Amino acid sequence: MAAYFFIHLRTFCLVAGMLPWSHSVGHRVVNSGISGNPGHIGLELGYLRIVPCVKATLGMDQKTLKKLVESISNTVKNFKKSEVECLLRLFHSLVERANVRLNNFGLDRNAFRAILHSIFGMTDDILMNRVFFAFDKDNDNCINAKEWVKGLSVFLRGTFEEKLKFCFEVYYLNGDGYISREEIFDMLKNSLCQQSSEEETDEGIKELVDITLKKVDYDNDGKISFADFEKAVKEERLLLEVFGPCLPEAKNCIDFETLAFGHILTSSFGM
Numbered sequence: 001m002a003a004y005f006f007i008h009l010r011t012f013c014l015v016a017g018m019l020p021w022s023h024s025v026g027h028r029v030v031n032s033g034i035s036g037n038p039g040h041i042g043l044e045l046g047y048l049r050i051v052p053c054v055k056a057t058l059g060m061d062q063k064t065l066k067k068l069v070e071s072i073s074n075t076v077k078n079f080k081k082s083e084v085e086c087l088l089r090l091f092h093s094l095v096e097r098a099n100v101r102l103n104n105f106g107l108d109r110n111a112f113r114a115i116l117h118s119i120f121g122m123t124d125d126i127l128m129n130r131v132f133f134a135f136d137k138d139n140d141n142c143i144n145a146k147e148w149v150k151g152l153s154v155f156l157r158g159t160f161e162e163k164l165k166f167c168f169e170v171y172y173l174n175g176d177g178y179i180s181r182e183e184i185f186d187m188l189k190n191s192l193c194q195q196s197s198e199e200e201t202d203e204g205i206k207e208l209v210d211i212t213l214k215k216v217d218y219d220n221d222g223k224i225s226f227a228d229f230e231k232a233v234k235e236e237r238l239l240l241e242v243f244g245p246c247l248p249e250a251k252n253c254i255d256f257e258t259l260a261f262g263h264i265l266t267s268s269f270g271m
Contacts, residue, residue, distance in 0.1 A: 065089075072146055078153040083261055090260055091148045106142040119256055120155070120248035126190050127246050130170040134246075156253050163240065163247060168229050170246040179224040184209045184243065191244035212242070 068088060073081045094115065095107055107115070109132050116122040116131060135143050135151035143151070154162045171187065172179045188205050216224050216232040216239070233239045241247060 068145060072149050076150055076153045078157040079149070084149055086260055087149050087152060088145055091145050106144040107148070108142055112143055120252045122245070122248070124191065124244060126187070127170065127244050130173065131246055134166060134169045155248055156257060160237075164230060164233055165226075167240055167246055168226050171229075171243050177226065179229070179243075181209055181213065181222060184212055184224070187243040188212075215239075216242075 065085065065088060069081055069085050072084050072088075073079070076084065079087070091107075094111070095105060109129065112132050112135070113128045116128050122128050122131070132143070133139075135147050137147055137150075138144075154166050158166065168179075171183070173183050173186075174180070185205055188208055189201070213222065213224070216228055218228050218231055219225070
């Protein structure tokens with residue numbers, strides 16, 4: 001019963017706007033199919049150290065690259081053109097390293113999950129899959145260069161509004177634009193510590209679903225719309241990742257940017 005009360009207290013505090021998710025405590029660390037310690041980013045960041053973007057993808061057609069940089073820069077305002085170029089070069093290098101055989105040039109789900117795990121410290125299978133689908137705007141099961149840069153613009157430098165929309169998109173699993181009671185149950189069950197029996201835990205989570213809906217479902221229709229979610233999160237920002245962490249921690253973002261864009265700074269200072 002102690003575990004039940006721990007689960008209940010933690011999520012009640014979350015829904016009441018008292019306690020944020022921890023990326024290392026309070027959610028289930030699952031097998032992501034990737035070697036290495038959960039949350040350890042040394043593997044991929046080490047790779048970035050030896051493949052700076054100015055040297056990556058030397059075989060890439062420069063005309064094509066320049067055209068792609070211009071096109072993406074017109075729609076993604078969070079990055080400078082030089083940074084977009086860095087991300088495209090890195091993307092090309094990661095795709096080649098993943099050795100993925102696809103009809104389209106890009107990152108498949110497994111390759112992208114490896115990046116989420118090793119670079120951004122994510123460990124939850126279900127949420128990593130959902131983040132993949134949130135990046136994959138054209139639903140072709142492959143993240144292309146434009147989707148890579150646009151997704152990272154939210155991950156690394158997104159406004160509060162952009163991150164709010166992103167989190168909601170991750171959380172409504174069936175694509176109908178609503179977070180249903182069943183989806184809330186599944187996400188809470190997946191994310192919370194589970195040390196009690198299955199039956200005891202399920203009963204506890206059903207109570208938490210009711211608490212969540214009372215807090216967030218403003219129009220009382222039994223499901224959470226974007227308008228509901230937006231209102232709740234704007235009133236209490238700790239609710240942004242209430243159903244599980246789907247955004248990287250600030251430190252991981254800083255480490256990634258330092259290595260991905262490092263040559264731009266050194267070039268600016270003539271180093």
